[in-house]
Amino acid sequence: xxxxxxxxxxxxxxxxxxxxxxVGPALGKKLAKLGIETLQDVLFHLPFRYEDRTRVTPIGAxxxxxxxxxxxxxxxxxVAYGRRRSLLAYLQDExxxxxxxxxxxxxxxxHNLKTAGRIRCFGEVRSGASGPEIYHPEYSKLSxxxxxxxxxxxIYPATEGVSQARYRSMAEQVLARLEAHPxxxxxxxxxxxxxxxxxxxxxxPPPDADTSQMLEGIHPxxxxxxxxxxxxxxxxxxxxxxxxxxxxAPLLNAPAQKYEEARNSFGFKLTNAQARVSAExxxxxxxxxxxxxxxxxxxxxxxxxxxxxxxxxxxxxNLQTALMAPTELLxxxxxxxxxxxxxxxxxxxAWLSGRVTGKKREEELTRIAMGDxxxxxxxxxLFQKDVHFKSLGLVIVDEQHRFGVHQRLAxxxxxxDGNSSPHQLVMTATPIPRTLSMSMYADxxxxxxxxxxxxxxPITTTVxxxxxxxxxxxxxxxxxxxxxxxxxxxTLIEESEALQCQAAETTAEELHKILSDVRIGLVHGRMTxxxxxxxxxxxKAGNLDLLVATTVIEVGVDVPxxxxxxxxxSERLGLAQLHQLRGRIxxxxxxxxxxxxxxKPLGKISRERLEVMRQSNDGFFIAERDLKIRxxxxxxxxxxxxxxxxxxxxxxxxxxxxxxxxxxxQALLEESPDEADRLVRRWIKDPERVxxx
Numbered sequence: 001x002x003x004x005x006x007x008x009x010x011x012x013x014x015x016x017x018x019x020x021x022x023v024g025p026a027l028g029k030k031l032a033k034l035g036i037e038t039l040q041d042v043l044f045h046l047p048f049r050y051e052d053r054t055r056v057t058p059i060g061a062x063x064x065x066x067x068x069x070x071x072x073x074x075x076x077x078x079v080a081y082g083r084r085r086s087l088l089a090y091l092q093d094e095x096x097x098x099x100x101x102x103x104x105x106x107x108x109x110x111h112n113l114k115t116a117g118r119i120r121c122f123g124e125v126r127s128g129a130s131g132p133e134i135y136h137p138e139y140s141k142l143s144x145x146x147x148x149x150x151x152x153x154x155i156y157p158a159t160e161g162v163s164q165a166r167y168r169s170m171a172e173q174v175l176a177r178l179e180a181h182p183x184x185x186x187x188x189x190x191x192x193x194x195x196x197x198x199x200x201x202x203x204x205p206p207p208d209a210d211t212s213q214m215l216e217g218i219h220p221x222x223x224x225x226x227x228x229x230x231x232x233x234x235x236x237x238x239x240x241x242x243x244x245x246x247x248x249a250p251l252l253n254a255p256a257q258k259y260e261e262a263r264n265s266f267g268f269k270l271t272n273a274q275a276r277v278s279a280e281x282x283x284x285x286x287x288x289x290x291x292x293x294x295x296x297x298x299x300x301x302x303x304x305x306x307x308x309x310x311x312x313x314x315x316x317x318n319l320q321t322a323l324m325a326p327t328e329l330l331x332x333x334x335x336x337x338x339x340x341x342x343x344x345x346x347x348x349x350a351w352l353s354g355r356v357t358g359k360k361r362e363e364e365l366t367r368i369a370m371g372d373x374x375x376x377x378x379x380x381x382l383f384q385k386d387v388h389f390k391s392l393g394l395v396i397v398d399e400q401h402r403f404g405v406h407q408r409l410a411x412x413x414x415x416x417d418g419n420s421s422p423h424q425l426v427m428t429a430t431p432i433p434r435t436l437s438m439s440m441y442a443d444x445x446x447x448x449x450x451x452x453x454x455x456x457x458p459i460t461t462t463v464x465x466x467x468x469x470x471x472x473x474x475x476x477x478x479x480x481x482x483x484x485x486x487x488x489x490x491t492l493i494e495e496s497e498a499l500q501c502q503a504a505e506t507t508a509e510e511l512h513k514i515l516s517d518v519r520i521g522l523v524h525g526r527m528t529x530x531x532x533x534x535x536x537x538x539x540k541a542g543n544l545d546l547l548v549a550t551t552v553i554e555v556g557v558d559v560p561x562x563x564x565x566x567x568x569x570s571e572r573l574g575l576a577q578l579h580q581l582r583g584r585i586x587x588x589x590x591x592x593x594x595x596x597x598x599x600k601p602l603g604k605i606s607r608e609r610l611e612v613m614r615q616s617n618d619g620f621f622i623a624e625r626d627l628k629i630r631x632x633x634x635x636x637x638x639x640x641x642x643x644x645x646x647x648x649x650x651x652x653x654x655x656x657x658x659x660x661x662x663x664x665x666q667a668l669l670e671e672s673p674d675e676a677d678r679l680v681r682r683w684i685k686d687p688e689r690v691x692x693x
Contacts, residue, residue, distance in 0.1 A: 016028075070091060121137040154168065229683050236680045239680070255316065293447055296427075328355065332533055339351075371391060398428075465599075477515050484563045503550075576626050
């Protein structure tokens with residue numbers, strides 16, 4: 001990305017946040033976690049809600065669930081003893097009385113509050129044991145003619161160690177500097193507010209501001225900033241595309257005999273979609289520029305086939321392929337499939353994961369460095385420093401959004417030599433709605449495998465309360481008695497892998513006792529890679545009837561005879577994950593059923609999710625609904641990918657802007673490249689490295 005003109009000295013763009021009063025090195029580190037390094041960053045870290053502290057409410061008019069400013073006299077203050085010791089004070093005005101309860105307090109606070117007299121406090125009212133109460137209110141002793149706040153009080157997204165009061169103080173300091181050092185207006189448009197006015201308004205909204213609009217993110221001040229942020233992302237992607245076009249890449253000859261042999265080695269005829277996409281990938285690699293293609297395909301659509309053909313094409317040109325997957329199980333599945341297809345053709349494969357150690361690892365590293373291994377398959381272990389390729393021509397990343405930016409970049413750099421860079425193929429089974437695809441993958445060519453292999457039967461999905469668990473277990477017994485196989489997936493809301501594994505072990509024991517005739521296997525994340533593979537192979541071979549598993553089976557497991565899946569606590573999973581799990585069945589000709597067990601009571605969002613799953617098997621419909629329910633960040637793994645870290649914009653909410661955004665980005669790049677660069681740096685941290693991915 002070209003270097004831009006430097007901002008003026010003293011501007012908010014290049015002044016470190018440490019220049020603010022009260023911000024030392026320790027606080028600076030905490031702010032860096034929020035992405036706040038400069039004074040400009042402070043301004044773009046916007047409030048996510050507001051509190052109205054501009055007027056005092058009579059105590060008699062308060063309602064539970066709302067926050068208020070109250071004034072009155074402290075008429076009692078004593079330690080209350082119940083299940084938990086607390087300090088309980090009573091505040092009274094002419095209209096009523098309310099309790100102020102503190103669970104964390106000191107003797108000094110007790111004394112000071114008891115003798116405080118008249119105070120002003122703020123907090124959310126709840127229904128307590130003694131009537132209306134406020135837990136841990138903010139309060140201060142009231143002096144004569146003490147002024148009220150003149151604007152709504154902003155509440156900022158915070159991190160540990162950065163209090164609201166501290167952040168408000170920082171924002172006030174930067175807003176004071178905004179007069180002398182306004183931010184540059186880069187994106188023109190017919191906005192009711194300038195950039196600087198919009199920022200000032202959102203940090204300091206007047207008492208009559210439409211807070212409902214602001215909570216939804218649709219206030220004109222927010223729209224002004226969202227448009228600029230979306231334009232910055234669009235510009236960055238176009239710059240990346242242009243930079244990639246300046247690089248050279250290995251120029252491959254057309255696919256030849258080995259490629260045809262590979263096509264015939266699969267044991268099935270390619271679908272029209274698979275044939276079309278594999279041809280698009282091959283055509284990419286016959287050009288002297290690095291290809292960057294995103295292959296989207298619903299679960300079971302045959303993305304591994306595309307990868308195997310691309311690797312064969314690369315091998316025919318005496319170059320190596322690296323195929324990276326996010327989990328050992330998925331990487332192993334790829335290795336089994338790809339080596340099974342290609343080894344008989346004389347195309348040698350290597351396997352590298354964190355569990356490959358010692359002498360075996362040394363042997364694999366030597367084979368990779370010597371070029372003896374044409375296709376190297378593994379996990380993030382592929383980009384470690386001691387892995388050297390002889391001639392890397394193609395990098396394939398599966399489920400790319402699960403890898404961090406720097407991980408993907410490190411793998412690509414394994415094949416970079418001077419101005420030459422390997423071709424890249426990115427695969428995902430998370431269908432990306434067109435809205436996102438156009439906006440966030442503008443730097444990629446996109447191929448869609450929009451056809452499932454023949455013989456697949458649609459999956460019937462039912463949603464059942466776990467109160468009927470016994471009847472579901474009976475259903476599993478019947479299916480296994482008929483010679484079919486089933487999955488029982490255990491999920492927990494806790495992030496702890498240990499708890500998930502424990503839940504799976506407990507469930508397996510319970511089912512063993514009830515289903516004594518059923519052969520049951522168990523797979524979870526704490527088992528060794530070899531143990532997991534052994535159980536999966538037993539299940540594949542039909543030696544097990546029921547597989548109890550955690551969500552480790554989410555991707556890459558293919559057992560055509562498995563036609564029943566039970567997902568426990570299904571309300572706790574997102575749509576994308578539920579769809580991925582369900583995709584493990586329906587791979588054969590037998591009618592397949594997925595049972596989503598849930599615990600009552602069911603929340604609104606959970607009910608929406610489960611209803612979508614019941615209605616549809618269409619990955620794109622499900623992804624669109626997931627986008628509406630959860631937003632783009634979670635759908636594409638934004639926290640890891642570096643691609644969707646929007647501060648203000650929301651692709652679903654703001655999609656009506658996208659056409660204008662693309663036009664504005666194009667015009668800016670053509671007419672004002674320096675301004676375009678400054679815009680990108682305003683909104684995106686480290687744009688060069690993000691872009692190179």
